[in-house]
Amino acid sequence: MIHCEQDLLANLIELSPKNARHKFRQCIFEAWDWKCAYCDKELNKDTATIDHILPKFKGGHNVKSNMICSCSKCNRLKGSNHLEDWYTPTYKFYQEERLGKIKYWMEQSSSIKILSSDNATPYITNDFDIGWVAS
Numbered sequence: 001m002i003h004c005e006q007d008l009l010a011n012l013i014e015l016s017p018k019n020a021r022h023k024f025r026q027c028i029f030e031a032w033d034w035k036c037a038y039c040d041k042e043l044n045k046d047t048a049t050i051d052h053i054l055p056k057f058k059g060g061h062n063v064k065s066n067m068i069c070s071c072s073k074c075n076r077l078k079g080s081n082h083l084e085d086w087y088t089p090t091y092k093f094y095q096e097e098r099l100g101k102i103k104y105w106m107e108q109s110s111s112i113k114i115l116s117s118d119n120a121t122p123y124i125t126n127d128f129d130i131g132w133v134a135s
């Protein structure tokens with residue numbers, strides 16, 4: 001409820017699209033403990049990449065449940081393959097437990113709570129852009 005100008009200002013969150021995207025990616029990396037979901041390699045802000053579990057051009061969207069923390073090597077090797085076709089026991093770093101974790105991740109709702117900004121809740125717009133509203 002907004003009672004005065006101060007309330008309005010307190011609820012106003014300014015976030016550029018670039019920062020929003022950065023924050024969103026950051027959340028995914030943090031959720032995976034900065035480790036590659038496929039091979040468990042330790043990553044940092046320079047080496048972590050986002051892999052789209054279902055590739056974008058195959059209909060995958062920019063939603064959390066389809067985005068995963070990956071090292072650049074796994075990301076490149078997976079390429080445009082489907083997860084089930086690529087992440088199999090023939091892959092050097094395959095682990096059943098990790099596959100289970102990835103599947104569990106995909107089943108989660110796409111809502112995400114931002115730890116560093118308690119007052120902001122992101123939402124996904126119709127064209128799958130990420131937006132932010134004050135909660």
Ligand SMILES: [Zn+2]
Pocket residue numbers: 036037038039040041070071072073074075
């Ligand atoms: Zn990897």
